[in-house]
Amino acid sequence: MILMKDIIREGHPTLRKKAKEMSFPLSTEDRQLCDDLLEYIVNSQDDKLSEKYGLRSGIGLAAPQVNVSKRVFALHIPDDDKPFEKFIAINPKIVSHSVEKTYISTGEGCLSVDREVPGYVPRYARISIKAFDTEGNEMKMRLKGLPAIAFQHELDHLNGIMFYDHIDESDPYNDIPGALPFDRE
Incomplete structure (x- = not known):
């Protein structure tokens, strides 16, 4: 089980590397990695488990965040009625x-960032994605709203990019041309 101590923090070199593609069939180790990433996200959203294990709540976790430079991440967005709830x-x-x-x-x-970083992070409002599941089946989806934002955040981790790299340092709350705010509430 992944705990907060297993999640590396900003400044760690793995967070700035481009992760390597995974091959199929998945090894036992890679399959376990997928299960562990998703388990952390699901458990972190459960108040009892989160408190018991000291987990920070999150909706996504990428392999580089647990110091494994492979192109995989987990998302869990339970309050969204769109394409998925749990997703590898x-x-x-x-x-x-x-x-x-x-x-x-x-x-x-970000679970790898232990500080508040003020500012707007521009993301595409809608994306069409392609990915593979743990069995090697190709999945194609159209995402918008929080799933689209979260997908882009986690994909950035696989490319060595942190969310704050997108923030305008000189004016963190500067209007983003052509962008509409997404409110989580």
């Missing part, structure tokens, strides 16, 4: 995206 994305890609941008009006956070 192996070798994910964005195949197309909207011109329109969006951002979370309260900013983004």
Whole structure:
């Protein structure tokens, strides 16, 4: 089981590396990694388990965040009635995206960042993605709203990019041309 002590923090070199593609069939170790990533996210959203194990709540976790430089992440967005609730994305890609941008009006956070980082993080409002599941089946989906934002945040981790790299340092709350805010509430 992944705990907070297993999640590496900003400044660790693995977070800045481009992760390597995974191959199929998955090894026992890679399958376990997928299970562990998803288990952390699900458990972190359960108040009792979160308190018992000292987990910070999150909706996504990428392999590089547990010091494994492989192209896989887990998402769990239970309050969203869109395409998925629990999701493992192996070798994910964005195949197309909207011109329109969006951002979370309260900013983004990250399990690998132990500080508040103020500012808007511009993201595509809608994306079409391609990824593989743990059995090697190709999945294609169209995402918008929080699933689209979270997918882009986790995909950035696989490319060595942190969410705050997208924030305008000189004016963190500067209007983003063509972007509409996304409110989580």
